[in-house]
Amino acid sequence: MTAYLITGAKIVGGEVADLLIDNGEIVAVGTGLTAAGRGGAGDGSGGAATGGPADVTTIDATGLIALPGLVDLHTHLREPGREDAETVLTGTRAAALGGFTAVFAMANTDPVADTAGVVEQVWRLGREAGYADVFPIGAVTVGRQGTQLAELGAMADSAARVRVFSDDGDCVWDAALMRRALEYVKAFGGTIAQHAQEPRLTKGAQMNEGALSGVLGLTGWPSVAEEAIIARDILLNHHVGSKLHICHLSTKGSVDIVRAAKKRGLEVTAEVTPHHLLLTEDLASSYNPVFKVNPPLRTKEDVEAVREGLADGTIDIVATDHAPHPVEDKDCEWSAAAFGMLGLETALSVVQHAMVDTKLLTWADVADRMSYRPAAIGQISDHGQPLVAGAPANVVLVDPAAQRVIVSAESASLSRNTPFDGMTLPGKVVATFLRGEPTVLDGKAAK
Numbered sequence: 471m472t473a474y475l476i477t478g479a480k481i482v483g484g485e486v487a488d489l490l491i492d493n494g495e496i497v498a499v500g501t502g503l504t505a506a507g508r509g510g511a512g513d514g515s516g517g518a519a520t521g522g523p524a525d526v527t528t529i530d531a532t533g534l535i536a537l538p539g540l541v542d543l544h545t546h547l548r549e550p551g552r553e554d555a556e557t558v559l560t561g562t563r564a565a566a567l568g569g570f571t572a573v574f575a576m577a578n579t580d581p582v583a584d585t586a587g588v589v590e591q592v593w594r595l596g597r598e599a600g601y602a603d604v605f606p607i608g609a610v611t612v613g614r615q616g617t618q619l620a621e622l623g624a625m626a627d628s629a630a631r632v633r634v635f636s637d638d639g640d641c642v643w644d645a646a647l648m649r650r651a652l653e654y655v656k657a658f659g660g661t662i663a664q665h666a667q668e669p670r671l672t673k674g675a676q677m678n679e680g681a682l683s684g685v686l687g688l689t690g691w692p693s694v695a696e697e698a699i700i701a702r703d704i705l706l707n708h709h710v711g712s713k714l715h716i717c718h719l720s721t722k723g724s725v726d727i728v729r730a731a732k733k734r735g736l737e738v739t740a741e742v743t744p745h746h747l748l749l750t751e752d753l754a755s756s757y758n759p760v761f762k763v764n765p766p767l768r769t770k771e772d773v774e775a776v777r778e779g780l781a782d783g784t785i786d787i788v789a790t791d792h793a794p795h796p797v798e799d800k801d802c803e804w805s806a807a808a809f810g811m812l813g814l815e816t817a818l819s820v821v822q823h824a825m826v827d828t829k830l831l832t833w834a835d836v837a838d839r840m841s842y843r844p845a846a847i848g849q850i851s852d853h854g855q856p857l858v859a860g861a862p863a864n865v866v867l868v869d870p871a872a873q874r875v876i877v878s879a880e881s882a883s884l885s886r887n888t889p890f891d892g893m894t895l896p897g898k899v900v901a902t903f904l905r906g907e908p909t910v911l912d913g914k915a916a917k
């Protein structure tokens with residue numbers, strides 16, 4: 471196994487230093503490191519490494535930030551069932567290019583990930599692909615039909631060790647079933663991740679409800695359809711004493727509810743997507759379905775509120791909700807198109823643009839919201855750890871000074887539905903390491 475000596479990187483939350491990676495671990499962090507792992511008389515500028523492991527590659531990381539490998543709590547990998555849209559291999563390759571070393575795969579596959587067999591298959595495919603660890607999310611209900619609890623315990627006890635359950639794509643709208651799900655996972659400390667969408671209030675909904683949906687003649691999706699479920703579930707979860715996570719929160723009212731709940735000491739965690747941190751509903755005026763997503767793009771006021779919520783910790787994490795769809799499901803009229811957007815390859819750039827360059831978050835906060843906390847919510851141990859000696863070598867090197875134009879045709883995803891096509895965004899992932907093995911080098915997939 472090749473060892474890597476990364477020199478002159480800004481270690482997130484710390485100083486400029488070198489990192490020596492060997493045998494899947496961070497062996498040493500310090501200035502003037504040599505390949506032997508000791509601090510030397512060197513000037514830390516990263517000359518040729520000498521001594522130590524036989525095969526050492528030196529990477530000059532001057533000007534780059536070293537972050538812990540990013541963790542995405544909400545990814546759609548589409549395998550099994552829609553391998554024309556994405557596979558575990560292509561989705562995790564896109565993840566690695568975006569700086570992720572771990573992704574949680576949503577259960578809305580075909581067959582649905584509602585049994586130990588399916589979650590083990592997805593978990594194993596992730597290991598075989600080798601680009602990022604894949605942690606399957608189990609469905610809450612059989613077939614995501616919302617009527618009968620799935621075999622949550624069997625999925626938890628499987629090799630995939632499922633700890634997060636969600637019917638994402640659909641809301642667990644039946645309050646009694648939601649209560650039972652929260653009670654059931656409490657026994658092993660699991661989490662229910664809710665797609666908060668009251669179905670009766672969103673029948674046929676196509677975009678955010680407001681003046682614009684009226685003008686465009688598209689059925690509106692009121693904020694309250696999201697907020698009512700979030701409020702209900704926070705209260706239900708408080709009653710049960712279990713763990714509740716809110717998927718892709720998108721409105722100012724949702725932020726207010728979660729903030730008030732946390733103030734009262736009620737247990738809840740929440741995520742926001744990169745697209746809800748940057749894009750607004752007026753993009754629907756183009757009738758270009760690339761901007762059609764669930765929950766819909768909201769107003770400028772909502773974008774400001776979710777940014778504030780992420781900055782002050784009301785919203786715990788950023789999760790991509792990477793939702794690939796093949797051309798035929800997007801290249802049609804708005805009302806017939808599928809909901810969803812790509813997100814893995816652009817997430818860090820969007821967060822830099824919306825949150826870091828606006829001084830709402832520091833890079834240390836980014837590590838918190840995109841690595842430490844998602845790993846903690848998902849209860850995985852090998853990811854989301856500070857870059858110190860002895861930690862697993864899940865590392866990403868980012869060039870924050872780079873500018874890049876997003877080109878959908880260049881995506882590593884099998885699908886093309888990025889809403890950022892043609893946009894110039896800051897920041898570029900230069901390298902990603904998964905347990906010491908490069909998955910990305912020089913900004914390109916390493917295998």
Ligand SMILES: NC(=O)N[C@@H](CC(=O)O)C(=O)O
Nearest residue numbers: 546638639763764793809810
């Ligand atoms: N976000 C979306 O618009 N679509 C997701 C489902 C979901 O996350 O609710 C999908 O699976 O395509």
Ligand SMILES: [Zn+2]
Nearest residue numbers: 638639665717
């Ligand atoms: Zn969803």
Ligand SMILES: [Zn+2]
Nearest residue numbers: 576638639791
């Ligand atoms: Zn989703």
